[in-house]
Amino acid sequence: xxxxxxxxxxxxxxxxxxxxxxxxxxxxxxxxxxxxxxxxxxxxxxxxxxxxxxxxxxxxxxxxxxxxxxxxxxxxxxxxxxxxxxxxxxxxxxxxxxxxxxxxxxxxxxx
Amino acid sequence: xxxxxxxxxxxxxxxxxxxxxxxxxxxxxxxxxxxxxxxxxxxxxxxxxxxxxxxxxxxxxxxxxxxxxxxxxxxxxxxxxxxxxxxxxxxxxxxxxxxxxxxxxxxxxxx
DNA sequence: ATAATAGTTAAGTGATTGCTTCAGTATTAC
DNA sequence: GTAATACTGAAGCAATCACTTAACTATTAT
Numbered sequence: 431x432x433x434x435x436x437x438x439x440x441x442x443x444x445x446x447x448x449x450x451x452x453x454x455x456x457x458x459x460x461x462x463x464x465x466x467x468x469x470x471x472x473x474x475x476x477x478x479x480x481x482x483x484x485x486x487x488x489x490x491x492x493x494x495x496x497x498x499x500x501x502x503x504x505x506x507x508x509x510x511x512x513x514x515x516x517x518x519x520x521x522x523x524x525x526x527x528x529x530x531x532x533x534x535x536x537x538x539x540x541x
Numbered sequence: 542x543x544x545x546x547x548x549x550x551x552x553x554x555x556x557x558x559x560x561x562x563x564x565x566x567x568x569x570x571x572x573x574x575x576x577x578x579x580x581x582x583x584x585x586x587x588x589x590x591x592x593x594x595x596x597x598x599x600x601x602x603x604x605x606x607x608x609x610x611x612x613x614x615x616x617x618x619x620x621x622x623x624x625x626x627x628x629x630x631x632x633x634x635x636x637x638x639x640x641x642x643x644x645x646x647x648x649x650x651x652x
Numbered sequence: 653a654t655a656a657t658a659g660t661t662a663a664g665t666g667a668t669t670g671c672t673t674c675a676g677t678a679t680t681a682c
Numbered sequence: 683g684t685a686a687t688a689c690t691g692a693a694g695c696a697a698t699c700a701c702t703t704a705a706c707t708a709t710t711a712t
Contacts (some may be wrong), residue, residue: 443557524617
């Protein structure tokens with residue numbers, strides 16, 4: 431579940447759009463309604479709702495409707511999953527570089 | 542340069558495709574040629590080259606051609622930039638939750 | 653009851669994606 | 683020189699994207 435490839439597709443796809451990243455950025459400072467998310471964006475409310483649906487489908491954002499206002503929150507576990515995928519690959523690469531450095535240092539010592 | 546929004550667009554877009562993530566995963570274990578990247582993928586070599594161009598344009602991968610073989614490497618700085626963007630938002634959210642927890646604990650002490 | 657607010661849904665449109673095939677160009681092997 | 687290898691580039695195509703407008707449904711305020 432933590433490593434579902436299609437979930438990663440959805441999360442990275444969601445983060446690939448600047449409007450959606452701006453929404454996530456806003457939500458990182460606290461919950462917000464749809465209108466509050468829309469306010470700084472130069473597009474229709476309808477477009478914002480569609481972006482929000484993408485974010486919700488990706489698992490990055492969770493929403494709850496009370497009365498007529500829908501309140502949105504970040505889902506930190508999803509952010510952590512995306513972060514983790516990248517981090518593992520970067521660390522694998524860097525560990526490989528370290529081993530290579532050790533090897534070169536050793537073979538130099540034997541000269 | 543580290544926080545160029547269009548660079549983040551390109552990086553997250555690049556990571557949104559499972560074939561491209563598989564290529565990055567392969568490269569995290571060491572450099573590879575185009576054919577080596579293509580080998581586990583069920584698509585034409587031409588398609589792989591197109592994916593590779595996306596990865597290169599995003600800055601996640603750097604390539605160098607020697608003779609007729611193009612060798613590909615991960616660019617860890619780019620991975621770090623994507624990782625960092627996510628991490629900052631997640632930490633902002635979690636710090637906020639901590640402050641909220643502290644506040645609730647304090648107001649409870651005053652009962 | 654009426655009106656304003658907050659959001660939802662559907663249809664349409666032009667641009668972009670993720671492939672394909674086919675026809676190339678260098679480079680290396682025989 | 684001929685052939686095999688390792689890509690490269692262009693054209694085409696169906697599907698998806700990021701919007702728009704317009705019509706709609708709830709909920710709250712007066």
